[in-house]
Amino acid sequence: MQDALEGHQLANVSREGKTIQLHFKNKQVLGLHLMLHGELKFLEAGEEMRFQIITLQFTNGGFTLADFQKQATPTLNPEPSDVPDALSADFSLQYLQDLLGRKKTAIKSVLMDQQMVRGIGNTYADEILWAARISPFSVAKAIPQKAVETLHQNIQKVLKEEIKAIGNVMKDEVTGEVKEFLRIHDPDKKESPTGKEIVMQKVGGRKTYFTAEQIMYE
Numbered sequence: 376m377q378d379a380l381e382g383h384q385l386a387n388v389s390r391e392g393k394t395i396q397l398h399f400k401n402k403q404v405l406g407l408h409l410m411l412h413g414e415l416k417f418l419e420a421g422e423e424m425r426f427q428i429i430t431l432q433f434t435n436g437g438f439t440l441a442d443f444q445k446q447a448t449p450t451l452n453p454e455p456s457d458v459p460d461a462l463s464a465d466f467s468l469q470y471l472q473d474l475l476g477r478k479k480t481a482i483k484s485v486l487m488d489q490q491m492v493r494g495i496g497n498t499y500a501d502e503i504l505w506a507a508r509i510s511p512f513s514v515a516k517a518i519p520q521k522a523v524e525t526l527h528q529n530i531q532k533v534l535k536e537e538i539k540a541i542g543n544v545m546k547d548e549v550t551g552e553v554k555e556f557l558r559i560h561d562p563d564k565k566e567s568p569t570g571k572e573i574v575m576q577k578v579g580g581r582k583t584y585f586t587a588e589q590i591m592y593e
Contacts, residue, residue, distance in 0.1 A: 392493025406453035413447030461494040483511035513592040
C-alpha cells in the first residue's frame, strides 16, 4: 500500500456507501471504512496519535485513521460494488419495492444490510424509519406500497438534510460526531419532535430507538 501511494498527489475524495475513497493522480484509490468507532484526525507537527490504523502525510499536513477497537479498515483499490448507494440514482423506488417484496426480515435489518443498500447505518435507519412512521420491526414484505413510497422519499430526504446540516456545523473538520440534529436516536432525548415517548430496545447488540406512532406491518 505504501509503495502504491507514496509520492503521489491526492486528486479528489468521494464516498461509496459507508467508505471514504481517496483518489490519487496515479489512479490508485484508498478506501477507508471507519466501522463503529473509527475517526479521521488531523495531525499537528510532532503529534503522537493513539490507536493508529494508517497515517497519511501530505506537504501541507496529514491525518490519521484511528480506532481504539482496531476495526477501521483501509483498502487499496476496493472492488466496485453493484449494490446501489442510498443516495444514488440506482436506488430507485422500483429497486426498493422489489427488494422489500423478497424479504421476510425486519425492515431495519434490510436497510442496514450493505449487501442490499449501501450507506445506511444504525443511527440513520432509526431516523429514516421514524420519519416514514414505520416500525423498525415491521416485516419488510408486509409494508404496503404507499408506505414503501414514503420510506423511499424519507431515505433521500433524511440523509440529504443531515449531510447539509452537519456540513454547515463541521465545515473544515474531519473528526467527531454531530448528534444535535438527530430526532430520536439520542439517549438524551425522551420525546420525539411530535411529543411521543422514545423507546429504546437492544436488538442484536445494537440500540434501536422508536416511538408508538410508527406503524407495525406484519
